[in-house]
Amino acid sequence: SLQGVLFDLDGVIVDTAKLHFLAWKAVSDENGLHFDEEVNQRLLGVSREASLEIILEHNKVSWPDDKKKQVLKQKNKAYVASLDTLTPDDVYPGMRELLVDLKKNSIKTALASASKNAEIVCLKLGILDLFDAVADVRKVQVSKPEPDIFLAAAEQIGVWYTNCIGVEDAKAGITAIKKAGMKAVGIGTEQGLPEADAVLSDTRELTLDFLQKVIES
Ligand code: B16
Ligand code: MG
Numbered sequence: 001s002l003q004g005v006l007f008d009l010d011g012v013i014v015d016t017a018k019l020h021f022l023a024w025k026a027v028s029d030e031n032g033l034h035f036d037e038e039v040n041q042r043l044l045g046v047s048r049e050a051s052l053e054i055i056l057e058h059n060k061v062s063w064p065d066d067k068k069k070q071v072l073k074q075k076n077k078a079y080v081a082s083l084d085t086l087t088p089d090d091v092y093p094g095m096r097e098l099l100v101d102l103k104k105n106s107i108k109t110a111l112a113s114a115s116k117n118a119e120i121v122c123l124k125l126g127i128l129d130l131f132d133a134v135a136d137v138r139k140v141q142v143s144k145p146e147p148d149i150f151l152a153a154a155e156q157i158g159v160w161y162t163n164c165i166g167v168e169d170a171k172a173g174i175t176a177i178k179k180a181g182m183k184a185v186g187i188g189t190e191q192g193l194p195e196a197d198a199v200l201s202d203t204r205e206l207t208l209d210f211l212q213k214v215i216e217s
Contacts, residue, residue, distance in 0.1 A: 020051075
């Protein structure tokens with residue numbers, strides 16, 4: 001039975017991808033790197049460090065570690081500053097209602113995001129207190145598509161993995177959920193997320209009723 005729901009953040013609860021894009025774009029321009037929407041697509045659900053590697057590879061350049069460190073700091077500073085523009089209105093349609101509904105029904109919720117800024121994002125959105133736990137990506141050894149962050153999230157809410165559903169928008173995230181042995185709901189398209197147990201294009205359709213059906217399927 002459904003006892004826990006584990007949520008990705010960017011692309012599931014809020015569109016922070018556009019803010020990540022602007023921050024990477026500013027940093028790329030400043031450092032003479034090419035960066036566009038197409039490259040940004042490859043950064044969805046990917047850690048900050050791995051994102052920079054993708055951008056450098058795309059530009060066919062390699063940088064020493066200290067330069068990478070400095071630019072990662074620069075990017076995060078720009079990103080965190082841009083979070084000031086976030087308001088509760090930026091929560092995707094139906095998601096706050098779902099979190100409230102899950103709480104009412106004593107179903108535990110946790111965030112399983114690759115972002116080190118997940119808490120501050122949820123704070124700005126006014127939904128942080130609707131989660132029972134936020135899995136700490138800093139304590140996770142390997143990132144998605146490995147299952148570790150979802151297993152950590154399930155452990156933090158004390159729910160056995162077979163009673164959990166993971167919700168993700170990125171292919172690597174769906175793979176991570178399936179590797180954790182959990183049911184996976186994708187936000188996106190069936191073609192983009194073929195491994196998911198169910199796919200929705202609109203977060204308004206992600207209801208407690210729907211999740212109950214997925215866990216029973
Ligand atoms: P930060 P998610 C991911 O969020 C984003 O999709 C990805 O673009 C970003 O690089 C990553 O978080 C790390 O974010 O720089 O804030 O630590 O989809 O896993 O919620
Ligand atoms: Mg995501």
